[in-house]
Amino acid sequence: MARGKAPRRTIESYTPRQINTTIKPGDCVLMRPAERSNPQYVARIEWIEADVRGGNVKVHVRWYYRPEESVGGRRQFHGSKEVFLSDHYDLQSVDTIEGKCTVHSFKSYTKLDAVGNEDYFCRFEYNSCTGAFNPDRVAVYCKCEMPYNPDDLMVQCEGCSDWFHPACIEMTAEEAKTLDHFFCETCLPQGQKKLQNSHTTSRHSGGYKTATTEVKKMHKPSVI
Ligand SMILES: [Zn+2]
Numbered sequence: 459m460a461r462g463k464a465p466r467r468t469i470e471s472y473t474p475r476q477i478n479t480t481i482k483p484g485d486c487v488l489m490r491p492a493e494r495s496n497p498q499y500v501a502r503i504e505w506i507e508a509d510v511r512g513g514n515v516k517v518h519v520r521w522y523y524r525p526e527e528s529v530g531g532r533r534q535f536h537g538s539k540e541v542f543l544s545d546h547y548d549l550q551s552v553d554t555i556e557g558k559c560t561v562h563s564f565k566s567y568t569k570l571d572a573v574g575n576e577d578y579f580c581r582f583e584y585n586s587c588t589g590a591f592n593p594d595r596v597a598v599y600c601k602c603e604m605p606y607n608p609d610d611l612m613v614q615c616e617g618c619s620d621w622f623h624p625a626c627i628e629m630t631a632e633e634a635k636t637l638d639h640f641f642c643e644t645c646l647p648q649g650q651k652k653l654q655n656s657h658t659t660s661r662h663s664g665g666y667k668t669a670t671t672e673v674k675k676m677h678k679p680s681v682i
Pocket residue numbers: 599600601602603604622623626
């Protein structure tokens with residue numbers, strides 16, 4: 459019998475012994491980095507293949523890049539658990555998978571009650587050749603006009619609904635957490651009037667949030 463390339467087939471799912479959890483296409487996984495001192499690689503499984511006997515299992519993956527691995531590096535507004543979905547595909551042995559993880563949308567990440575070790579989020583796609591991001595614009599907030607970093611505490615103005623970093627409005631994080639109402643400099647005169655009339659009809663429940671629920675405006679091209 460001629461010895462050619464062994465035929466391989468696509469399999470629907472697989473349970474790597476080392477994690478004892480079933481993986482399937484669409485799942486996100488943590489993979490062993492080339493150097494042990496680096497953080498685990500984050501990848502999305504595209505499809506899984508094996509030889510005809512179901513051995514020598516390999517996964518086709520699409521890498522997520524961490525901000526440090528992008529051309530521009532980590533920026534102030536990048537979250538600690540932020541990753542970018544890249545256009546970089548690879549074929550890896552299933553043995554390098556060290557666990558499953560979840561890559562949330564930005565919106566669902568900001569709504570998590572607690573962020574676990576396996577929680578990440580992605581709001582940009584990343585072109586690994588050009589270093590370009592998609593989308594290439596992002597909403598900015600506060601006087602400092604920065605995109606939102608979900609790790610940072612922000613307070614929302616009840617007048618204009620913009621969000622502010624405590625430090626940018628000369629406040630400590632502790633002070634910001636105890637605020638009942640907040641109006642920014644621009645909205646302040648109007649806000650005082652409103653508060654005087656608001657004792658019976660206050661619809662505002664506390665003055666701070668650690669997460670935005672909607673991207674509200676797009677007033678400036680991104681500085682990515
Ligand atoms: Zn700011």
